[in-house]
Amino acid sequence: EADIYQTPRYLVIGTGKKITLECSQTMGHDKMYWYQQDPGMELHLIHYSYGVNSTEKGDLSSESTVSRIRTEHFPLTLESARPSHTSQYLCASSGPWISDTQYFGPGTRLTVL
Amino acid sequence: GDSVTQMEGPVTLSEEAFLTINCTYTATGYPSLFWYVQYPGEGLQLLLKATKADDKGSNKGFEATYRKETTSFHLEKGSVQVSDSAVYFCALSDLDDYKLSFGAGTTVTVRA
Numbered sequence: 001e002a003d004i005y006q007t008p009r010y011l012v013i014g015t016g017k018k019i020t021l022e023c024s025q026t027m028g029h030d031k032m033y034w035y036q037q038d039p040g041m042e043l044h045l046i047h048y049s050y051g052v053n054s055t056e057k058g059d060l061s062s063e064s065t066v067s068r069i070r071t072e073h074f075p076l077t078l079e080s081a082r083p084s085h086t087s088q089y090l091c092a093s094s095g096p097w098i099s100d101t102q103y104f105g106p107g108t109r110l111t112v113l
Numbered sequence: 114g115d116s117v118t119q120m121e122g123p124v125t126l127s128e129e130a131f132l133t134i135n136c137t138y139t140a141t142g143y144p145s146l147f148w149y150v151q152y153p154g155e156g157l158q159l160l161l162k163a164t165k166a167d168d169k170g171s172n173k174g175f176e177a178t179y180r181k182e183t184t185s186f187h188l189e190k191g192s193v194q195v196s197d198s199a200v201y202f203c204a205l206s207d208l209d210d211y212k213l214s215f216g217a218g219t220t221v222t223v224r225a
Contacts, residue, residue, distance in 0.1 A: 006156075031211070041151070041200050041218040048212065058212075090156050098206045099145040099164040102213055104156035 003027055006091050006105035013081055014113050021076045021108045023091030029103075030096060032074040036060060037088040037107070049074055081112045115140040119203045119216025126193055126223050134188040134219050136177075136203035144205040146170075146179050146186040147213070151200040160188075160201070193223045 003026040013019060025032065034047040035058075045058030049068040063085070064078050074093075078085055091105040120135040138146065145164045149157040161170030163179035163186065170177050175190045186203060203216040 033212075041220065043157075043202070043215045043218070045212060092157075094211075098208065098211050099162070100211075101147070101159045101162065102157075104149075104158065106154075106156045 004091065004093055004103050004105040006089075006108050008108060009106060010109050010111075012111045012113065015080075015082055017081050017112075019078050019081055019110070021089055021091075021110070023074045023076070023105055024072050025074075025093040025103070025105075026072060027093060027095075027103065028071065029093035030071065031094045032068070033092045033094075033102065034058070034064075034066060034074070034076050035090040035092065036062065037090055043090070047076065081110075083112045086110060086112050115144065115205055115207050115214045117203050117205055117214050117216040120219055121217070123220040123222060126221070128195060128223055128225050129192045130223075132188075132190045132193045132197070132221065134201055134203070134221070136186045136188065136216060138184050138186065138203075138205050140184075140205055140208070142208045143181075144208055146177075147204040147206070148175070148177055148186070148188050149202040149204060149215075151202065151218075153199070157202060193221075195223050195225050197221065198223045 007022045030051045035043045044060035046062040047066040090107045092102040094100045094102040147162045148160040150160045161172045163170040166181035168179045200218045204213045
């Protein structure tokens with residue numbers, strides 16, 4: 001069983017609030033990822049990291065930011081939430097090889113009113 | 114760039130029916146191929162994978178064979194159950210940066 005955790009699972013907030021979505025893994029993986037999943041279920045990579053102090057933007061432009069100060073922790077922050085940020089956010093991690101499985105957290109469902 | 118094209122859903126089946134979800138890919142070289150499954154309210158989990166041509170991945174009665182000549186990785190199960198109702202994603206790992214490219218997902222509903 002994968003040991004990757006996301007909190008909160010559900011979040012409803014008002015426009016303009018600052019939020020941080022937490023993601024932690026206990027597998028010692030260097031690679032971590034954030035995906036945004038739209039209502040049609042399609043997945044879009046918004047951020048990734050290949051190790052401490054390494055962060056890159058993904059294929060889908062996002063107003064969110066990430067940090068990677070510790071191997072196990074990869075939080076995502078929205079400085080000022082808007083209704084367009086309403087979505088499901090999935091965090092994942094993987095080992096170093098191309099054939100390695102990505103392990104996913106349970107997701108955070110964010111609703112911005 | 115690398116990409117995955119997956120059969121559109123939704124797919125609705127009766128219990129014990131045969132399921133196939135088509136997946137084709139475009140990539141340079143020899144990517145690894147994956148099928149992930151997402152049950153309602155959960156994150157994705159690996160269903161099966163194959164890392165080289167002609168490899169067959171299998172798990173929980175599902176199978177998929179890495180076909181380089183047709184650039185395909187179709188998912189099959191001979192007899193589905195209600196518990197197989199989920200969204201299924203085909204994916205490949207990019208050779209340059211190891212990121213996963215996902216298909217759009219296929220929603221499968223199995224009725225009793």
